[in-house]
Amino acid sequence: MPESVEQKIQTVFAEQSRRVLATLIRLLGDFDLAEDALQEAFIAALKQWPQEGIPEQPRAWLVSAGRFKAIDQLRRRARYHEILQQQADVLAAQAVVNMEEENAGIADDRLRLIFTCCHPSLAPEAQVALTLREVCGLTTEEIASAFLQKTPTVAQRIVRAKGKIRDAGIPYEVPEGDALLERLQSVLQVIYLVFNEGYLSSSADETVRHDLGDEAIRLAELLNQLLPEPQPEAMGLWALMLLHHARRHTRLDAEGELVLLDEQDRSQWDRDDIARADALVRHSLSSQRFGAYTLQAAIAGVHAQSPSAEQTDWTEIVGLYDLLQQHMPTPVVALNRAVAIAMRDGPEAGLEALHPLMEDKALRQYHLAHAARADMHRRLGKLSEARHDYEQAMRLTEQPAEQRFLRRRIAELAK
Template sequence: MQTAPAQQLVDHLFRHESGKMVAVLARIFGMHNLEMAEDVVQEAFLKAMQAWKFGLPPNPAAWLMQTARNKAIDIVRREGYARRYSAELAEQLTAETENTVVQFFSEHEISDSQLRLVFACCHPSLKQEDQVALTLKTVSGFGVAEIARALLTNEAAIQKRLYRAKQQIKETNINFEIPEGPALHQRLETVYTVLYLLFNEGYNSINAEELIRKDLCMEAMRLCKLLSENKAGAKPSTYALLALMCLQASRFDSRVDENNSIILLPQQNRSKWDQQLIQLGYCYLNQSSTGEHLSVYHVESAIAAEHCLAASFGQTNWQHLLQLYNILLGIKPTPVIMLNRAVVLGSCGQTKQALKEIMAIPGIDVLVQTQYIYSAVLADLYLTLRDYPNAQKMLAQSIALTTSGAEKKLLGERLALASQQSA
């Protein structure tokens, strides 16, 4: 018997459509009615889940949009003007409103609404952790449990953040619009921060499951791309951030082996790096090099590109990287950047200077005792200097601090090696 091939939905279709639908509905009902928008979307999805099990409609995305549109028109009709105006005027007003609603569901308006929603979620009156949670929930269509998994917290914490954000939106009467002039510039900075955070959360949190981490990185990239495709968002810094994400993401699959152990940069199989993403990254890097403003993202993407350009770890241009880190330090003098710069110094053969600079980081005493990465880097430098007692001390320290099994394993192997050497 001939069997039909399995029906397939586009990956993440529901998530992406959810974001679009919430955006359009929030534009229709207003940000203060965000929950109503989310309810309409959920209803449409439940209907789809029920009806499509036995066969997909020809255009699933259009089916969902149509369902949301009809529901929106229903609500507009129900909440109409009949009570306040004469029947004749009410009818006319309702007809006009319906036309506008239909207009909002057109392709171009949808992408515009999505961007407005991103801007609303990143409103400066919201706390940063609330901005992140709200963006993931509304723009990205993540469920509460998925957000909790991605951000390594529990569902109750995420519920609280979402509730707080929605209250704040109502209280401050946040508008559903794209800011103009200097306000646009300011808001874009917040959006960049949220997207950068989303990406890094996915890229760096070794503790979370592989799948959700990758989803988070891909989602940050998708939103950044969305931003770059709109006139308001197509700025050099947007392209720089997009370049940074592509170049970093190209190494995603080469950083962990089949046993979930971490593979560090020197040992990574560079042939596993995603060349397509690297090329895309270079392309965006090119597009970013206009205008006067040199953003953090410009420098960070240049650093990422430098690593991608090196044919092997040994051929890395450390001198150039050091220059880039010097520039970065000038824009963003944070302990982590200082630490990373010291690593590059070490790779340039200036191990002692690197040690000296790490010790000079403000608050280093506390940092070493609270964040494993500092002792891990120090241990590395001590190993290079064959100072095994200090290396052992630092390795033991970082093992105690990290919560990641993969990190513990890697550091444990080094500790065994250091103990062997010193014996």
């Protein structure tokens, strides 16, 4: 059955709405006005396109319609606010610019929007909420559900972020030179925060949120496509998420319980994602300008390329962790290195590497540090110590699936 005009309009909305919004924000200089204009433009399309046909350039039509709808809205409100009349007059004057000239900036509008939503003057949680709302198009309710927060709280967070962008005069632009590299870190961090919530959800109902993982990967791909020149760490983050995403169907069993990496069915891993990630990692490493995301992707790549858990090259992984510590000298990296040493040289060597790290207060409050030590004690047959560490790990995590996994580990010690 041929696709109806209404279906085609819905397809245009799904594919183009975020692009149209990004351009309207640039033209109108106001998030809320642009969102209203976007909705009115699509309402107009639903009325006009079935009679007039879908235009050759639907995005340009929607941008133009949205801008004029915004001008009309400002003029309706202008009887109460003189400044709105002035704003409407300015926008109307700009509307006579040749459409080809106007369209020249459209290609970069989504990139501008990403950098604006991830501006470092905004709080991290506001950056995440605003990016998911404006760049990805998630509803406020969907964002609140994903992060186990109340919808009014997320709505207020988004409103305040928009207000700060407006009041502080945060420029709607892509930074250049050193400023681009500095700001890029904020963008990558936001994307990774979104992915991590999808990778192991805070929700008691959903251990894995594939939708958030998909959105984060889509954002990373979009970022890499739009950046004015290739950036190794942007490629590294994209690769890292692809490698984790490649295992998405094997991380839970049929009952929805967590399955550890060495017990996963590797034949079910997505080899296309792994191949794409491998090419990105190689490209990033060859630049000699790589950082922590690329090195984490390289470590994940060693696991992904290993035919089995027993054939994992732990010597290479320890070496990569040595490099990662130079770029990111954090307690968690040191912990992961100790775990890799335990796999390469045995649990006693792992405990020796882990012992001084547990002096760090942050690691003592980190459930995975206790779980790692428990596993080393278990492998050595020190079951009492292992049970104590597993119980401590269970007290420190609030993630339901992790708690269930740790209970199973404790029960196995009694067998």
